[in-house]
Amino acid sequence: MHAIDPYIGLLAGLGLLILLVAWLPMVLKEWPLSLPMVCVGLGWAGFALAGAETPLPQRFPATTERLTELVVIVALTGAGLKLDRPLTRASGALAWRLLGIAMPLSILGIALVGGFLAGLPAAAALLLGAALAPTDPVLATDVQAGPPGSGEEDEVRFTLTAEAGLNDGLAFPFVHLAIAAAGAAAMPGPWLLDWALHDLAWKLGVGLVLGWGLGRVLGWAMFRVPNRARLSRTGDGFVAVGVTLLVYGATEMAGGYGFLAVFLAALAVRAAERAHAYHERLHDFADQTERLLMMVILVLFGGALAGGLLDGLGWREVASALLILFLVRPVAGWVSLLGCGRPWGERAAVAFFGIRGLGSFYYLAYALNHAGGFEAEAARLWGVLGLTVLVSIMLHGTTVTPAMRRFDRGRAAQPSPPPDRDA
Numbered sequence: 001m002h003a004i005d006p007y008i009g010l011l012a013g014l015g016l017l018i019l020l021v022a023w024l025p026m027v028l029k030e031w032p033l034s035l036p037m038v039c040v041g042l043g044w045a046g047f048a049l050a051g052a053e054t055p056l057p058q059r060f061p062a063t064t065e066r067l068t069e070l071v072v073i074v075a076l077t078g079a080g081l082k083l084d085r086p087l088t089r090a091s092g093a094l095a096w097r098l099l100g101i102a103m104p105l106s107i108l109g110i111a112l113v114g115g116f117l118a119g120l121p122a123a124a125a126l127l128l129g130a131a132l133a134p135t136d137p138v139l140a141t142d143v144q145a146g147p148p149g150s151g152e153e154d155e156v157r158f159t160l161t162a163e164a165g166l167n168d169g170l171a172f173p174f175v176h177l178a179i180a181a182a183g184a185a186a187m188p189g190p191w192l193l194d195w196a197l198h199d200l201a202w203k204l205g206v207g208l209v210l211g212w213g214l215g216r217v218l219g220w221a222m223f224r225v226p227n228r229a230r231l232s233r234t235g236d237g238f239v240a241v242g243v244t245l246l247v248y249g250a251t252e253m254a255g256g257y258g259f260l261a262v263f264l265a266a267l268a269v270r271a272a273e274r275a276h277a278y279h280e281r282l283h284d285f286a287d288q289t290e291r292l293l294m295m296v297i298l299v300l301f302g303g304a305l306a307g308g309l310l311d312g313l314g315w316r317e318v319a320s321a322l323l324i325l326f327l328v329r330p331v332a333g334w335v336s337l338l339g340c341g342r343p344w345g346e347r348a349a350v351a352f353f354g355i356r357g358l359g360s361f362y363y364l365a366y367a368l369n370h371a372g373g374f375e376a377e378a379a380r381l382w383g384v385l386g387l388t389v390l391v392s393i394m395l396h397g398t399t400v401t402p403a404m405r406r407f408d409r410g411r412a413a414q415p416s417p418p419p420d421r422d423a
Helices: 006-028 035-050 061-082 093-117 122-132 155-182 191-223 239-253 258-272 278-306 315-336 344-352 358-370 375-412
Strands: none
Touching: 006 035, 006 278, 035 278, 035 375, 061 155, 061 239, 061 258, 061 278, 061 358, 093 122, 093 155, 093 315, 093 344, 122 155, 122 358, 122 375, 155 191, 155 258, 155 344, 155 358, 191 239, 191 258, 239 258, 239 278, 258 278, 278 358, 278 375, 315 344, 315 375, 344 375, 358 375
């Protein structure tokens, strides 16, 4: 029997993966399982049985950062295109509460757990909090709004989609705060003021202005220029990826937060002609690209688990991961929604389904690649973060389908709640 060319084996594996991207969502629709769960299991089994070099993120730091960066920005475009309603102060009242109250509380809570229970230094604990606080736009697809114009946009799905779209950009300043704190001893000076002016005010401002501005220009090019030259006339869904890469690259080159800009640009494109059928084509291509990238990364994550990503974790780290998922996010989410006037079932669903995922991988990889001071804690940080994401995938993957169905049945049987007077 002749030896198999690794390149040919890679082609066959990639082909199988692409077919599974299309097939598995239909198969799993009626099961209390999710596509991410299957991907992680396949990766673990494949790497464990093959005995190949395992893709531990510590071994491939640059690849880990870039792969996770790419899937997150594509997911953010898809999230922005999904929202049928404009994201305003009134319509996004719950999302603003999650961003302004739940996320800072989550960062603080996770940092305290990481510092006092897991024994991480202050800067590393803050980094863990910043990386794990955001709801993931990639793995939270099952609790997000449906495709454009599908009508699958109740208050829970709208809120979680808007939160996942915005909080990735808003978590970045706290990643930079952890980096600045880690380097404060080596770089004395007004580092906190520098962080506030540059990493908080300037980068957020550039992300807001360029994201919305470029989105308005691109929306005009798609729907408002003379009919013969409109981008929407092409019918090409891959334009969504072009929008994503252009906005992200331009914003990053200008020194802003590209994650925030990409989501805002997608909102602006959708607002240019809200009911146009071309949005569905754009969303579908972005969604397919996202799912393919997600499967690749989760298969590699399964391989990292087989290679010992969680080795060396003790009971303190395990307890920390469980507290982050079962206590910190639900309590922070519930506190942020107090007095909002929504039914308790909606508040419970929003507070519980704060799914951790691939965005967390990116933030940690970014910090470790761009700053010193975390080397001694890198393995434990990856272990706690990896365990938290794994448990989140298992927990939310098995509960999201029955929970959302029960929620939908209960919502259908009740009259619509009165408008939120606090909005």
